[in-house]
Amino acid sequence: MRLLVLVFFLLLALSTCESSTVQEMCKSIAAGHPSVSYSYCIKTFKADSASATADARGLAAIAARIAEAAANATSARIASLSASEKDARRRERLGVCAEVYSDAVDQLGEAAEDITLGGDKATQDAVTQLSAALDAPGTCEDAFGEADDASPLAPEDAHFSKLATIALAVAASLSPPSSTPTNRA
Template sequence: MGPSRALPCLVLLFLLSSSRASVLEDTCKSFADGNPGVGYDYCIKFFQASKDSATADKRGLAIIASKLTGAAAKSIGKHIQALKASEKDKHIQSGLNDCRDLYSQAVDLLDVAAKGVAAGTPRGKLDAVANLSGALVSPQTCEDGFSELGVKSPLSAEDSEFTKEVSIALVITNSL
């Protein structure tokens, strides 16, 4: 390929990669407009955990968000197991047991959500939204359980973070 053909190809490649990067930026801007408590910077930071997010389209971002939140739920589940092993208070142990179950269910819900988005069908989207909504209640239910037991939650930070992450996945999936 001669120099006269190479330059237009390079320009086209640059424009395609620039438009892909702006999908992430545009998606996070749109998310932040409706969710100022979470914001644009948090959304961008969230997606930086996946190198594929820089080149994904909006549906790809919804899939990535579901998978990232599923990984977060697994990680929280492991943290709960570690807390349980060292906790002596029976009330906190009881709350941790309930939260472990909630996050285990969230892992399953988020897996189904990612598959629903990936299907690319209206029914798949509806299933994804329903499953993401189910996962979104897990952290609040976890916090409510500790409150009902009259003890301070050792998972407040994780629950708050997880709520933000699932919110990103849900808002993006809903916008498809």
């Protein structure tokens, strides 16, 4: 019985310790990115139970996969809208969105793989992929905005933007600070 109680408290301590990784990461993200609240970040990670015991690298991979799932869902919504759209110009704008979200799905998948590989080069590659994926919602919104047309994807674009921001922020936290030479006179 004592062993069972000891194991329970040990698991509780480990769970609390690891979940503090999520909490600390979300505090940092919310402080640096006003569009992402602490509670939104926590809610995002709670969507994957592995977050509770993940280290920062694990959280980065999880965040990339969550963003990838959102990009896939947005791609499906775009396909549905395109199929029923009668206006050729709106279909063209939806086509721009389809292209950038398809690219984002690929970029997020590659980023998650790079994060899992580890190492400075792979992590930097992941940050580059995540940065590129983060452009998708803005490009999609711009396609409609330039035509003075209300985007039917504004909610999806806003949601994806937050998820991609979280993934990028966590992955960027894994990178060693870049050392830039100073100019000495």
